[in-house]
Amino acid sequence: MATRTVNGTCHHDCPDTCGWTVTVDDEVGAAPVAVKLRGNPDHPYSAGELCPKVNRFIDRVYDPDRVLHPLRRVGPKGSGEFEQITWDEALSDIAGRLHAVIAEHGAEAVLPYSDAGNQGLLAMMGVNARFFAHMGASKLLRAICGPTVGAGLRMTNGTGRGMDALELEHSKLILLWGTNTRLTNRHLWPTIELARERGAKLVVIDPIRTLTAEAIDEARGDRFIQPLPGTDIAMMLAMMHVIIRDRLTNDAWIAAHTSGYDELREAVADWTPDRAEAATGVPAATIEQLAVDYATVRPAAIRTLIGAEHHENGAMFFRTLGCLPALTGAWAERGGGIAKSVGSYADALIDVPALFRPDLERAGGREEPRELNMSRLADILTEPHAGTASGPSVHALIVWNCNPVATVPRAELIRSGMERDDLFTVVHEQFLTDTARYADIVLPATTQIESDDVVLPWGHLWVGWNGAAIAPAGESCSNTELFRRLSAAMGYTEPCLFDDDETLLRDALPSIDLDELRRVGWVRAPYPDDGRPFGDGDFETPSGRIEFASDQLQRMGQPRLPAFVPPNEGPNGDAELFGRFPLQLLTPKHHSRFLNSGYSQLPKHGPAEGGPFVELDATDAAIRGLVEGGLARVWNDRASVEVPVRITQRLRSGVVAIPFGWWSRHHPDGKVANSLTNDTLTEWGGGVAYSDTLVQVEPVIAG
Numbered sequence: 001m002a003t004r005t006v007n008g009t010c011h012h013d014c015p016d017t018c019g020w021t022v023t024v025d026d027e028v029g030a031a032p033v034a035v036k037l038r039g040n041p042d043h044p045y046s047a048g049e050l051c052p053k054v055n056r057f058i059d060r061v062y063d064p065d066r067v068l069h070p071l072r073r074v075g076p077k078g079s080g081e082f083e084q085i086t087w088d089e090a091l092s093d094i095a096g097r098l099h100a101v102i103a104e105h106g107a108e109a110v111l112p113y114s115d116a117g118n119q120g121l122l123a124m125m126g127v128n129a130r131f132f133a134h135m136g137a138s139k140l141l142r143a144i145c146g147p148t149v150g151a152g153l154r155m156t157n158g159t160g161r162g163m164d165a166l167e168l169e170h171s172k173l174i175l176l177w178g179t180n181t182r183l184t185n186r187h188l189w190p191t192i193e194l195a196r197e198r199g200a201k202l203v204v205i206d207p208i209r210t211l212t213a214e215a216i217d218e219a220r221g222d223r224f225i226q227p228l229p230g231t232d233i234a235m236m237l238a239m240m241h242v243i244i245r246d247r248l249t250n251d252a253w254i255a256a257h258t259s260g261y262d263e264l265r266e267a268v269a270d271w272t273p274d275r276a277e278a279a280t281g282v283p284a285a286t287i288e289q290l291a292v293d294y295a296t297v298r299p300a301a302i303r304t305l306i307g308a309e310h311h312e313n314g315a316m317f318f319r320t321l322g323c324l325p326a327l328t329g330a331w332a333e334r335g336g337g338i339a340k341s342v343g344s345y346a347d348a349l350i351d352v353p354a355l356f357r358p359d360l361e362r363a364g365g366r367e368e369p370r371e372l373n374m375s376r377l378a379d380i381l382t383e384p385h386a387g388t389a390s391g392p393s394v395h396a397l398i399v400w401n402c403n404p405v406a407t408v409p410r411a412e413l414i415r416s417g418m419e420r421d422d423l424f425t426v427v428h429e430q431f432l433t434d435t436a437r438y439a440d441i442v443l444p445a446t447t448q449i450e451s452d453d454v455v456l457p458w459g460h461l462w463v464g465w466n467g468a469a470i471a472p473a474g475e476s477c478s479n480t481e482l483f484r485r486l487s488a489a490m491g492y493t494e495p496c497l498f499d500d501d502e503t504l505l506r507d508a509l510p511s512i513d514l515d516e517l518r519r520v521g522w523v524r525a526p527y528p529d530d531g532r533p534f535g536d537g538d539f540e541t542p543s544g545r546i547e548f549a550s551d552q553l554q555r556m557g558q559p560r561l562p563a564f565v566p567p568n569e570g571p572n573g574d575a576e577l578f579g580r581f582p583l584q585l586l587t588p589k590h591h592s593r594f595l596n597s598g599y600s601q602l603p604k605h606g607p608a609e610g611g612p613f614v615e616l617d618a619t620d621a622a623i624r625g626l627v628e629g630g631l632a633r634v635w636n637d638r639a640s641v642e643v644p645v646r647i648t649q650r651l652r653s654g655v656v657a658i659p660f661g662w663w664s665r666h667h668p669d670g671k672v673a674n675s676l677t678n679d680t681l682t683e684w685g686g687g688v689a690y691s692d693t694l695v696q697v698e699p700v701i702a703g
């Protein structure tokens with residue numbers, strides 16, 4: 001066997017952006033075959049380990065269910081009945097339909113719809129932005145994951161920037177706040193263990209006793225804190241109350257680097273731990289202790305990702321969180337501050353105008369097209385003019401890099417929108433996902449080992465090269481190649497729509513030596529040498545200081561100071577709704593073999609995880625006559641979902657959970673967790689509150 005190895009980088013929407021090595025069998029006369037994919041032991045972050053999702057990636061590449069040819073729908077939308085067609089037929093069908101939609105309704109009736117299914121630079125940002133800008137199509141606000149964290153912190157710090165999470169090795173207190181590190185960010189765990197070996201204490205704050213919470217060792221001073229979902233802001237306000245009351249503030253740092261401190265002090269004066277206990281369900285004494293530890297054990301770091309942004313008050317969560325290190329001056333110390341996504345460090349390497357070519361959008365004096373929020377797909381497809389004050393209904397949907405029917409709130413309404421006869425849908429996919437089943441045309445997509453790319457990470461700083469190890473499987477093509485083909489089929493002649501991958505990468509990343517990157521495999525995005533993102537004490541707010549009081553927020557009609565506004569769809573919101581639906585539903589990432597909805601269909605992944613279920617605590621179950629393993633109906637005004645019951649000690653009474661990531665076909669009644677979830681947007685930042693969902697649960701009586 002003649003084999004060679006090719007280095008690559010995992011493309012998944014995952015903080016770890018691991019380095020891998022693919023072994024390819026080049027047997028003479030046959031097409032090269034990938035025979036092995038393993039973690040690259042030299043990778044500076046992942047160091048040779050992958051994860052239960054990707055360890056079997058080769059099986060995914062060669063899975064018999066992969067879409068390998070263009071398909072045209074022959075049955076009703078959603079039926080999954082397709083016939084194989086040629087690329088030429090597919091492209092001419094698509095171009096014909098798009099031209100007709102544009103002629104009748106205008107280009108804004110076309111909606112590009114994608115997310116980070118492949119977060120390679122080419123795969124996510126390649127020709128697609130130029131193609132749709134040239135067309136004048138509606139724009140998509142991709143804010144279902146992450147932007148709200150930055151938008152919240154920006155109101156306090158002037159930037160979404162934070163610590164490199166590897167700096168946690170220097171911390172003596174680590175708060176894992178709304179992140180399930182051992183499941184979602186497993187390659188950071190060794191750093192946390194290293195800090196613990198050096199004496200760091202760990203606090204996990206999560207409404208679910210997660211896999212990460214299980215690592216808590218109370219004997220060594222660690223703690224698990226379990227607030228009710230959407231209530232953490234009350235706990236932060238009480239922490240600030242205690243820190244100020246007990247004079248644990250760093251007054252010199254506050255005087256030098258912050259503004260609005262007097263107003264903040266007044267705002268938290270009546271936020272006693274008792275009051276926060278009533279809002280959060282966390283004992284006042286626990287909050288007192290957390291506040292004292294946070295202010296006195298140094299350096300103290302808060303690690304967070306995106307779990308807490310998915311609430312109606314998701315932006316304010318991060319705005320308020322940002323005030324904690326400012327009170328104690330934690331940013332001054334190495335290992336102190338907030339570690340969140342570090343995507344902005346690598347993103348700063350992108351020449352944005354060169355890559356996205358926003359000038360195309362306004363070509364010929366055109367107005368900038370409207371922007372539609374991806375989280376409101378249900379409305380967008382079912383209400384005319386939804387999501388914006390003006391503009392046509394959407395009549396063409398081009399989907400790639402995501403599976404919205406399983407991953408976006410109000411799945412049942414999305415389905416009914418996708419069934420519309422006057423909607424033309426194209427899906428570029430590797431598999432016939434819940435979304436692809438609704439397509440008029442399905443186009444086959446390559447996997448990560450079938451094309452070159454550069455992956456910009458958001459969980460660490462190592463930008464990774466991805467080399468194509470094998471040729472595209474079947475007739476599949478990469479995302480950039482797709483948009484070059486569509487450009488030609490549409491008859492477009494703008495030259496930049498036809499840039500090849502190498503040109504795109506060189507233009508997009510002018511400061512990176514691509515040949516060197518290809519040779520070494522990775523390059524580190526610039527980050528301060530002393531480990532402190534704000535070591536100079538400068539902040540990019542209008543005042544140049546951390547803003548406890550924010551004029552900007554006031555102008556936006558938001559509270560000027562950190563404030564706890566309970567979610568409307570929650571125990572302290574709409575009382576009538578809560579009366580009918582008294583349980584808070586979380587739909588978290590739960591399975592170690594799943595990455596969002598991208599793996600549940602595979603034979604070594606879905607079956608090994610069992611199936612979907614609803615988890616609830618023994619008291620909530622007993623009141624309702626629910627028994628372990630029995631079928632339950634979980635419902636609200638949006639949908640009703642049937643799933644088996646799992647009685648658990650992971651949740652407090654009043655909170656239930658259904659894992660997200662399963663497809664329609666895995667659910668007994670075909671309805672996924674997101675059928676139930678809330679698509680209310682966060683107060684600012686454009687995020688979505690799928691974790692503020694109220695439901696009721698009852699047994700399904702057979703017969």
Ligand SMILES: Nc1nc2c(c(=O)[nH]1)N[C@H]1C(S)=C(S)[C@@H](COP(=O)(O)OP(=O)(O)OC[C@H]3O[C@@H](n4cnc5c(=O)[nH]c(N)nc54)[C@H](O)[C@@H]3O)O[C@H]1N2
Nearest residue numbers: 013178179180184205206229230305306307589594595596
């Ligand atoms: N195995 C696996 N790993 C993954 C993924 C996957 O699907 N599977 N998905 C990847 C993606 S796309 C992302 S963005 C990252 C996300 O990484 P994380 O942000 O770590 O993951 P989430 O599960 O979204 O949210 C983390 C935790 O937030 C908690 N949470 C929800 N509401 C609240 C609240 O009000 N307060 C507090 N304190 N906590 C709350 C949830 O219970 C959950 O345990 O993970 C990535 N990694």
Ligand SMILES: Nc1nc2c(c(=O)[nH]1)N[C@H]1C(S)=C(S)[C@@H](COP(=O)(O)OP(=O)(O)OC[C@H]3O[C@@H](n4cnc5c(=O)[nH]c(N)nc54)[C@H](O)[C@@H]3O)O[C@H]1N2
Nearest residue numbers: 115117118145400401402403407428445587596597598660
């Ligand atoms: N209820 C609930 N809903 C959630 C979440 C939750 O925790 N709970 N998490 C949210 C979060 S954080 C996120 S990021 C979103 C994720 O939502 P999605 O972005 O929809 O994520 P996936 O389900 O992984 O779908 C990615 C798809 O891209 C395809 N794909 C992979 N590589 C390529 C490629 O190169 N080209 C093309 N064309 N396709 C490719 C995969 O086959 C897969 O079907 O879901 C969100 N929705």
Ligand code: SF4
Nearest residue numbers: 010014017018051054
């Ligand atoms: S999914 Fe995440 S943990 Fe798994 S290999 Fe990819 S980057 Fe690493």
Ligand SMILES: [Mo]
Nearest residue numbers: 013144145306
């Ligand atoms: Mo995400």
